[in-house]
Amino acid sequence: MEARLLTPPLKILADENLPGLQSLFAELGELVTAPGRHLGAADLHGVDVLLVRSVTQVRAELLQGSSVRFVGTATIGTDHVDQAYLAEQGIAFHSAPGCNAEAVVDYTLNCLWQWCQATGRDLAQQRVGILGVGNVGSRLAQRLQALGCELGLCDPPRQRREGGDWQSLAEILRESDIVCLHTPLTREGEDATWHLFDEATLLQLRPGACVLNAGRGAVISAEAMVKVATARPDLSWILDVWEQEPQIDPQLLSHAFIATPHIAGYSLEGKVRGSWMLAQALYAWLGLPFNQPLSSLLPEPAVAAVHLNADADPSLPMRLIYDPFQDDRALRALFTRSPEERALGFDRLRREYPVRREFSSLTLSCATNQLPRLHALGFSQAVSSAVKRVDV
Ligand SMILES: NC(=O)c1ccc[n+]([C@@H]2O[C@H](COP(=O)([O-])OP(=O)(O)OC[C@H]3O[C@@H](n4cnc5c(N)ncnc54)[C@H](O)[C@@H]3O)[C@@H](O)[C@H]2O)c1
């Protein structure tokens, strides 16, 4: 148990891209915001609590000699934080496990649906291999299974802990039409994922397969991916994360079927839930009650209910919520510019990301027999007369 050394008023430094800051943290003291990518030791003068996103490297170089006692990251991934150093220094650390997992699943289903449409496939008929079956992977498995997809699951740490029916990476590569990567980025130990997909691994993909990476870029070697994509034009790539963000290899981008700027988890719900989970953790650490419900931070969605007519395209509600090609076009448009401008543009696209709601924010009714399939995709079912309905 960590000693609680702090009592309000506190000085809190937070990434300017965390939503809900005023409402969640302002009463604890002085709240200062800054762009996270370039935070340096000089910014931490007198700071007690540091709240970051994945773009801030939280390591000894940043924290040495600082007054910070609590670090929170409003993200699922924690590879940007040296947790061993924090523990050694007695600095409390909290992340936001699962905060944007639903958003990543929405993104993944939407992109896979688009890929199937473009290549004349039926998503329900595909065999999907999922690598990393945690908060994201297990939700994805549930929704794909409800759609009727055949699944292969690979998660060696869970396999060792729980036993049961799992596949090896080699089996996933050999048997899957679609391979989805949802592992953390780790560099040490028997499950290390850094460059887990090198040239030899990628060459084992079955003909015509699609790889989707919404985990961390460096789980696939970018160099190997360019080589294999060039040699194997039968393969498709859906990439939300990139080795060396915010720099992206233009060659790799040119091979991607869908390319997005690390926004798979960027639903409004996901981002707000991240901040809210940090507030819960900080209040608990301070020994203070925290009573703010998550719902108080979320506005009503612009469209809360949709009725699909008999001839409506069943992918319509997915596209209504989110069109990955909009993000894809915005990212590719940066590539007429210099490398420096592209990197700045990558961060700008993320900073100014438009409001995107989760599938579950939309209640569907339907005049066709598509309803069970749409509900399996994650849309809500109950139709209340109180919600605004749009007929399409
Ligand atoms: N693109 C985005 O916007 C976005 C959003 C959220 C999370 N992420 C990334 O996705 C990752 C997964 O998220 P999550 O919430 O499911 O995390 P999680 O920790 O709940 O699950 C990760 C799973 O991967 C498994 N795993 C670890 N090493 C593995 C290996 N070598 N092979 C197969 N499985 C392995 C773990 O056992 C665990 O079950 C995060 O660590 C984060 O880096 C990206």
Ligand SMILES: O=C(O)[C@H](O)[C@H](O)COP(=O)(O)O
């Ligand atoms: O790990 C996560 O939660 C996601 O990758 C998250 O969406 C990262 O977003 P960022 O913190 O870079 O804004």
